[in-house]
Amino acid sequence: MTKARDIMNGGAECVGAQESVLDAARKMKDLGVGALPICGGDHKLHGMLTDRDVVVKVLGAGKDPATCPAGDLAQGEVVTMGVDDDVEEVLRTMTEHRIRRLPVIDGHDLVGMVSQADLACSLPDPKVAELLQALSTN
Known part of the structure; x- marks a missing residue:
């Protein structure tokens, strides 16, 4: 059976919770990604930052992305998958939570x-x- 490790993109990079949203946006541009996990000083996931968050919650709200910490946008518990979880579980989780990107962890890493x-x-x-239908439905 196919596991999360078989389909994931390895080497995901985090943005630090204390890094600015502007730094995070630059990192997204440099990496060619639309989302970054937010990690704290404890190296644990604190949330996800998406390009949409940057536009809506920072720019659209009139905040300065150079002074707004990425960690301020972390909300609730982060939905993750274990590296050895079955791809069907990955599908169920993404569909249930209506998310397009899912961090994969091994333990807490x-x-x-x-x-x-x-x-x-x-x-x-x-x-x-x-x-696609589940993720595209409003």
Whole structure:
């Protein structure tokens, strides 16, 4: 059975909770990604920062991205997957929580990310359609 480790993109990078949103946006641009996990000084996940968060919660709210800490945008408990979790569980989790990117952990350590595209490349067509429908419904 396919595991999260088989489809994830390894080597995910975090943005520090105390780093500015501007630094996070630059890191997203440099890495070519639309989201970064927010990690604290304890190296544990505190949340996710998306490009949409930058636009809506920072720029749209009139905040200065150079002075706004990324950690201020961490909300609630972070949804994660274990590295050895089955790809069907990854699909269920992303569908249930309506998320497009899912951090993959080994213990408490971030080891990768699974994206909607990663799942689309590894699942049969009907399951991909279900995922896309769930993520696209308002």
